[in-house]
Amino acid sequence: MVELASTEVSSNPHIEDFSTNLFVYTNFLIFTLNPNTDTMGDIQAALADLKSGKPIFIYDADGREEETDIVFASGSVKHADIRFMRQNGGGLICTTVSDGVAEKIGLPFLVDVFKTAQAVHPVLRNSLPDTLPYDTKSAFSITINHRKCYTGITDIDRALTVAEFGNLVRDVDVGTCEYPLKSFTKAFRVPGHVFLLRTSKELLKDRNGHTELSTAMCLMAKLPPTATICEMMGNNGKALSKTDARKFAESQGFIFLEGHEVQEVWKTWSG
Amino acid sequence: MVELASTEVSSNPHIEDFSTNLFVYTNFLIFTLNPNTDTMGDIQAALADLKSGKPIFIYDADGREEETDIVFASGSVKHADIRFMRQNGGGLICTTVSDGVAEKIGLPFLVDVFKTAQAVHPVLRNSLPDTLPYDTKSAFSITINHRKCYTGITDIDRALTVAEFGNLVRDVDVGTCEYPLKSFTKAFRVPGHVFLLRTSKELLKDRNGHTELSTAMCLMAKLPPTATICEMMGNNGKALSKTDARKFAESQGFIFLEGHEVQEVWKTWSG
Incomplete structure (x- = not known):
């Protein structure tokens, strides 16, 4: 179990730049919610699961995507997890990455890459998202393969890409990676088979997407700000219903959270 | 069963521009191989299956990716097929698209988009593919969602994207789409959840990838030059072995082909 119970109440002054030194902000005592509430108990259990390499399940919100994502901390992903x-x-x-780390490496939103290329490729002029039905923007960044991948798509290859990207995010986040851009291009090939998702700048203040919810959970678990996520589909052509996703998670002994529960704890944690 | 047996041997002079009017090249009598051979029988059955909306299975080659892809003709894809x-x-x-149709719509290789954006996004400078272990280039084009999609990832949404893209490819291919670029941007949003793959210029003369093999099968089935494909993974972290992929396909009553079989028939068909 991670140490979440707080003996001293404090907000986290580093949250505006949550991607900076992990060692710094883990020194702050962070939780004010009563750990006896159901939400807090579930969040605590979910953070412990993330740290131990287990998946957690996050449903975003009624009226938004209404999808449940399976979520792993990227650094611990094995090929069985991809399967x-x-x-x-x-x-x-x-695979998500916090805005701060993405900025240090230079990982752009795909939309911005496409905007840059509009002059040469007219197909990118009138096709970029302007009317997403559930949000104002797409979180997609570029796609990557680790250079040691063969095809890039096997479970072993995708796990290698994800775990090595997790290691890079960790090093950039704590400041032990001197040349983030160079380290990235040395390790990864673009385009690839793992989709990077870049969080919004202010994380859950800006957006309630799985990109932000899962990355916020990593931060609260004192893990590097990168999660690897996958939407759950049903057999009826639609996303798996919240009820069925919860049933599946609980039948496997895993924690199922809703976005508003993550938001609630995050607000306190981030001050 | 499609009509493959040939009474007149002829090569297809349009193969250098195989994406041009489908109605033109279907007038040519195309097969010289003896339909009694095993290969020809399998190819005939596979073309009939593609036309009727069933999947076929294509293994590329020993020493290449060594992967089997499930292949559907894009125009007939339903949400159960995505599942x-x-x-x-x-x-x-x-979803594949022939070089000719891609050129008419203006669908670029993703690598070329990224090259265009290198000046603004340095991360794209030293990360583009130069040392792919099994091929010289990536077939990835841009990712798309049909504008009527909600999230874009459900089976219903991906089937809508694929089938509508199939219809556009058909119209562009036969010349009934007056403004291919405008029709594309009106119907699709970029980036999305379906990955377009652009074939090499000379199709199987240039490359033996699933992009080319599956698109060649569509052409030989007299279907628009677009297939929707997905690699088969095993439970051991690797691609599903050729033996197990063949076993699965045959257990379901579907046709399993190897790249060299497609190549053999294609050489005759394309002259």
Whole structure:
């Protein structure tokens, strides 16, 4: 169990730049909610699961995507976890990165890359997202493969890409990576088979997407700000219903959270 | 069963521009191989299956990716087919488009988009593919969602994107789409959840990838030059072995082909 119970109440002054030194902000005592509430108990258990390499399940919100994502901390992803996601999720397997770390490496939003290329490729002029039905912008960044991948798509290859990206994010986040951009291009090939998702700048203040919810959970677990996530699909052509996603998670002994529960604890944690 | 037996041997003079009017090249009598051979029988059955909306299975080659892809003709893809691919394949669900149609719409290789954006996004400078272990280039084009999608990732949404893209490719291919670029941007949003793959210029003369093999099968089936494909993964972290992929396909009553069989028939068909 991670140490979440707080003996001293404090907000975290580093939250505006939450991607900076992990060692700094883990020194702050962070939780004010009563750990006896159901929400706090579930969040505590979920953070412990993330730290030990287990998946957690996060449903965003009624009226938004209404999807549940399987979530792993990127650094601990093994090839069996990729298989777990594709067999029990079935959506895209994507890896998040906090805005701060993305900025240091130079990982752009894909939309910005496409805007830059509009002059040469007219197909990118009138096709970029302007009317997403549930949000104002897409979180997609570029796609990557680790250079030691063969095809890039096997579970072993995707796990290698994800875990090595997790290590890079950790090093950039704590400041032990001197040349983030150079380290990235040395380790990864673009385009690839793992989809990077870049969080919004102010994380859950800006956006309630799985990109932000899962990355916020990593931060609260004192893990590097990168999660690997996959949407759960149903057999009726639609996203798996919240009820069925919860049933599946609980039948496997895993924690199922809703976005508003993560938001609630995050607000306190981030001050 | 499609009419493949040939009474007049002829090469297809339009193959250098195989994406041009489908109605033109279907007038040519095309097969010289003896339809009694095993290969020809399998190819005939596979073309009939593609035309009737069933999947076929294509293994590329020993020493190449050594992967089997599930292949559907894009125009007939239903949401159950997307589920079939994610549950029995597990790789990325991608949609191919012939070089000729891609050129008319203006769909670039992703690598070329990234090259264009290098000046503004330095991360794209030293990360582009130069040392792919099994090929010289990546077939990835941009990712798309149909504008009527909600999240874009559900089986219903991906099937809508794929089938509508199939219709656009058909119209562009036969010349009934007056403004291919405008029709594309009106119907699709970028980036999305379906990965377009652009074939090499000379199709199987240039490259023996699943992008080319599956698109060549569509052409030989007299279908628009777009297939939707997904790699089959095993439970051991690697691609599903050729033996197990063949076993699965045959157990379901579907046709399993190897790249060299497609190549053999294609050489005759394309002259």
